[in-house]
Amino acid sequence: MHTPLVSMSASVQDFQLAALAAGFTIGFGVLTVWEAIKQTRRNRNPLRSVYIYMIWGEVAANIVIAIIGWLFLNDKVGPR
Numbered sequence: 001m002h003t004p005l006v007s008m009s010a011s012v013q014d015f016q017l018a019a020l021a022a023g024f025t026i027g028f029g030v031l032t033v034w035e036a037i038k039q040t041r042r043n044r045n046p047l048r049s050v051y052i053y054m055i056w057g058e059v060a061a062n063i064v065i066a067i068i069g070w071l072f073l074n075d076k077v078g079p080r
Contacts, residue, residue, distance in 0.1 A: 009075060010073045010074070010075070014073060015073065018069065018070075018073055022066070025062070025066065029059075029062070032059070033059060036055045036056065036059060039052070039055065040052050040055070040056075
């Protein structure tokens with residue numbers, strides 16, 4: 001039996017929950033990035049530190065996930 005595709009448009013509650021999560025993410029994200037900047041500056045040779053690459057890689061990955069989530073809520077990308 002074939003099930004029809006259901007529209008996955010975002011509701012007002014979806015946007016409210018996303019806004020709440022985004023607020024917490026931005027709030028804690030600013031503090032986290034500030035700490036990453038301080039640790040990068042304190043490191044004697046940051047270009048050779050795997051730890052520094054890990055910190056900034058995690059920040060970049062979280063930004064990419066946030067962008068994908070926003071695009072999903074605005075129906076620019078969808079489930080496959």
